[in-house]
Amino acid sequence: MLTRNCLLLFLWGLVNEGSVSSLRPPSPPLGRSRTGREHARSSAGPMRNGAAGFQRVKRGWVWNQFFVLEEYMGSxxxxxxxxxxxxxRGDSAVKYTLSGEGAGSIFTIDQTTGDIHALRSLDREEKPYYTLxxxxxxxxxxxxxxxxxxxVIKVQDINDNEPKFLEGPYMASVPEMSPVGTYVTQVTATDADDPTxxxxxxxxxxxxxxxxxFSVDPKTGVIKTALPNMDREVKEQYQVLIQAKDMGGQLGGLAGTTTVNxxxxxxxxNPPRFSKSFFHLRVPESSAVGSAVGRIKAHDLDIGKNAEVEYTIVPGDGGAMFDITTNEHNQEGILILxxxxxxxxxxxYTFKVDASNAHLDPRFQSFxxxxxxxxxxxxxxxxxxxxVFxxxxxxxxxxEDTPAGTIIGAVTAQDLDASSSPVRYSIDWKSDLDSYFDIDPVEGTISTNELLDRESIAQHNISIVATKLSNPVLTSRVAVTVHVLDINEFPPELxxxxxxxxCxxxxxxxxxxxxxxxDQDLPSAGQQxxxxxxxxxxxxxxFTIRDFGNNTAGIVTKRGGFRRRLQEIYFLPVVIDDNGYPxxxxxxxxxxxxxxxxxxxSLLTCSAEAIFLPVGLSTGALIAIxxxxxxxLVIVVLYVGLRRQKKKETLMSSKEDIRDNVIHYDDEGGGEEDTHAFDMGTLRNPKVVKENLYRRDIKPEMKRGPRPAISQDSADIRxxxxxxxxxxxxxxxxxxYDSLATYAYEGDGSVAESLSSIESLAIDLEEDYDYLSDWGPRFKTLAGIFGEQSETQSDSTTTENTH
Structure with a gap:
């Protein structure tokens, strides 16, 4: 407390010493020197007034830049x-006022004396100065x-903030085996206090x-290595604790720490090392070429690319038979056949394998x-x-067209084992479904089974199976490609x-x-x-033909003056030869x-199609039209037919309405020529039906009566x-045995007259049917029938006339 009071007294002395200078609002350039003179006058003004009767002419403020201690804890x-x-003049006639930042809330002024006080504790880190x-x-x-x-009132700083590492904790790395003084990283601490x-x-x-x-530079915070040859394989991670202390590190200063990993x-x-010096492997002789037959490994204490190992076979016994590669994942050496x-x-086989690093560091080659x-x-x-084939x-x-049974080639396989078993050959049926080929099971000769056609199949791919006779389970296959060669079968065409x-x-x-x-012959690429x-x-x-020599030719006119009215179409034959054999x-x-x-x-007119060509109509467009x-046309024909049908219906409806009583029955009669099946007289007079109604669905029990003689006159015949x-x-x-049906009865005044074949018999007696013979072979039978009836009728007429 005593120290703080002494400091306040010291500062007060400084303020009083500096406050004798008088300030005024902005003035001409001489204002600064004038202020100094006013400062002297203000400090001695009262004595001079009292002693020598001297009175000031100019006014002046007694003030300066003020300071206030931060974090003041006084009552x-x-x-x-x-x-x-x-x-x-001390008569309380002047009142002092204060305005600006913190006036009234932080700072207060005695209106009579002009004394300024701070009402609360201030923090320089929050606001370093106030303008009033x-x-x-x-x-x-x-x-x-x-x-x-x-x-201005400045807040005077005290040491109330410790240094802080804003970026901690730190991560750093340094190569192993580094010399002393190798740079690792730099740490930085900041202090919020006033550095000035x-x-x-x-x-x-x-x-x-x-x-x-490790060591750290006290001023810069740079961390460096302090020991040589630090080995990562011995210890890889280090944790360093760094302290930053203010007040120049003196006693009483505040400190902050951070961790550096x-x-x-x-x-x-470190070179690679094999775990043992001798490796013994067993490999079946049936192992496929390119397969892995064994693995060996050399260990390296380094990591990453420094641990990558390259394996090589020392030239000698196994160099030609085996190869070795490195597995990238576990750095094993894989032996390949x-x-x-x-x-x-x-x-x-016995051979040596070297293991070495792929990436060498020249600093350690001396080791x-x-x-x-x-x-x-x-x-x-x-x-x-x-x-084995x-x-x-x-x-x-x-x-193609080679006769069946012709031998086209042979395959050969043998057993390489010591037993040397015989081999039998066969064709895999899946590769020759149509059985175009056959193979001799002992000799292995392949022959055709039928004629081959290149235009159908140009290439046959078959599979030949060789089976060991002593062990049929052991088989091997070989692919056989048969090319069917073309012979010149087809002539060329346009x-x-x-x-x-x-024109x-x-x-x-x-x-x-x-x-x-x-040309249908193949291949088409080389045809000429x-x-x-x-x-x-x-x-x-x-016209004539001109051969251009590139598989094309042209039609060349030999004259001019062609006229359509004289000849519209010309036919020009052309002979085409190919280069096949024959x-x-x-x-x-x-x-x-x-x-x-x-x-x-350009074409104007040529034919029906050519006329439309200049218009731009295609063949498809013409067909659509x-x-x-x-x-x-079809719509018009249908419309005309419907109109005619309506006219006929109107005509029929205007005549006498004749209704037919149609009775359906299952058994049909014999037609108009079957006069024994129904009563033709009913067609003439329907009233007869009512006089004699019989049931035709059951057999009547009446017996047949005698038949009267035939009269020769028409009434008797009727x-x-x-x-x-x-x-x-x-x-x-x-x-x-059916029921009588009355139908097709026409009135006496019918235009079509009676349709009865009985009445037409009398009408058609004199009809001449010879014209049927002129209608062609389709009516030949009909003409013969009516011709015989005409002759019979004429004979009967002649006989009656004779009698």
């Missing part, structure tokens, strides 16, 4: 300073006696834990060779093996039906069409075609139309027919 308000003006304004006014009128002036005042913010670094391995990074300072093993040839060597012995185990695959060629036209204004020597050829005119057409005066040729015909063209050769026309009909109605044996 009374902390005294800051005093404001005074020359106009204040002071003014002197008349106590009675509140009229300003002096212009308002600005001054005292030693409150001056920080000194020291190491509390982590010696003797330091790891030693690996360097390649390079060539097939044969127990009968060699039973064991010795960074590699290790081990011996590997491989014993070959005997295995009963399948037969002397080729991995076979390719055979055969011409590539497409060309539509060619020649009426065509010139001599003009190429009017280019065409090509095709030649074109020429047939011998009999060499004298053609209109060579084939064919003759095609090109159709050439004469068409009208523009002067530039024709279909629309046909549909419209009565005779009626009597016969009545007899048949009552006859038990007369079919059918």
């Amino acid at each position: 009374d308000p902390q005294y800051v300073g005093k404001l005074h003006t020359d106009l204040d 304004r002071a003014q002197a006014v008349d106590i009675d009128t509140n009229r300003p006696l002096e212009p308002e002036s600005e001054f 005042y005292g030693n409150s913010a001056r920080v000194v670094y020291s190491i509390l834990h982590g010696q003797p391995y 330091i790891s030693l990074s690996d360097v390649n300072d 390079k060539r097939p093993l044969d127990y009968e040839t060699k039973k064991a 010795g060779a960074f590699k290790d060597t081990a011996t590997v012995k491989i014993n070959v185990l005997d295995v009963d093996e399948p037969p 002397n080729k991995p695959s076979y390719v055979m060629d055969v011409y 590539a497409s039906p060309y539509e060619t036209f020649v 009426e204004n065509a010139k001599v020597g003009q190429v009017i069409q280019t065409f090509s050829a095709k 075609f030649s074109f020429r005119s047939p011998k009999e057409d060499l004298k053609n005066k209109n 060579p084939k040729s064919s003759t095609g015909t090109l159709t050439i139309r004469v068409c009208g063209c523009e002067s530039d050769g 024709l279909l629309c026309i046909v549909i419209l 009565d005779f027919i009626n009597q016969r009909l009545k007899e048949h109605d009552t006859d038990n044996s007369a079919p059918p």
